[in-house]
Amino acid sequence: MQSTLATTDARASGSGADDLARVLNDWFRREARDLPWRRPGFGAWGILVSEVMLQQTPVVRVIPRLAEWLDRWPTPSDLADAPPSEAIRAWAGLGYPRRALRLHACAVAIAERHGGEVPSDIEELLALPGIGDYTARAVAAFAYGKRHPVVDTNVRRFLARCVDGLGEPGPPAVRRDLASMESVLPVDDAEARVFNAAAMELGAVICTARAPRCGLCPVASECAWLGAGKPAYLGARRAVQKRYEGSDRQARGILLATLRKAVAPVPADELETLWPHREQRARALAGLVSDGLAVAGDDGYRLPD
Structure with missing residues (x-):
């Protein structure tokens, strides 16, 4: 090191670093896309939510869903007052729904520890559920203008x-x-x-x-x-993600979509009709329960209260 x-x-x-920053910043001020979280007055809570949504979801899908989310829960305390099941339902279509649970837990912690205000200190941000190094620094830099x-x-x-x-x-x-x-x-x-x-x-x-x-x-x-003439990259490469069709991820998504729509627990035999492969279906259900996205009971499966 x-x-x-x-x-x-x-x-x-x-x-060189000064020149690079000056030229790049000038370009950004001229050419940057008009994105909601870049507009003046867009608050720290909105920036935090946008950063969580953007982690694994394209910008074009995030923009309308972010607006819906903030209309419904304009502050962390608003989300904290709602049950986790509502956050999971509102996350439909964004992918990787565990982010909804983490964001809900984060809102609860902000309401309880920080009086409903998103903290600006990196260590305090990192102490929040589901907030990693990138998100903590992004909130501190973009919401509060700190140099990180x-x-x-x-x-x-x-x-x-x-x-x-x-x-x-x-x-x-x-x-x-x-x-x-x-x-x-x-x-x-x-x-x-x-x-x-x-x-x-x-x-x-x-x-x-x-x-x-x-x-x-x-x-x-x-x-x-x-x-240097664009030399070919010869180092280690990241693993290619497995295809979605027929995967455990697809099975989880189909089962969770049914639980989102249900107003009562969904019997296990009804879920059996949604995914034909028994072992894969069992893994998917066990994963949903383990991740806190579903609750198993005698009468079937439901979202967490």
């Missing part, structure tokens, strides 16, 4: 190419990734906030994984990968 930190110090000591490096998949790709000269990032490593972002993060709090968002935007719309649009990149002249 000592060599990584030495590299970080070397990068930060020159004017914020690193998601798009930022990691930008750093790998522009800073490290690699075609794609290697496996995530929090300390290394944060140090790399810190090395190019502006000192000024306001500019650092913009730069975090700008790096994400660049990775999302220009420096994409499969077809980077280098001809449109505002920092092409600073890109180590482009300058």
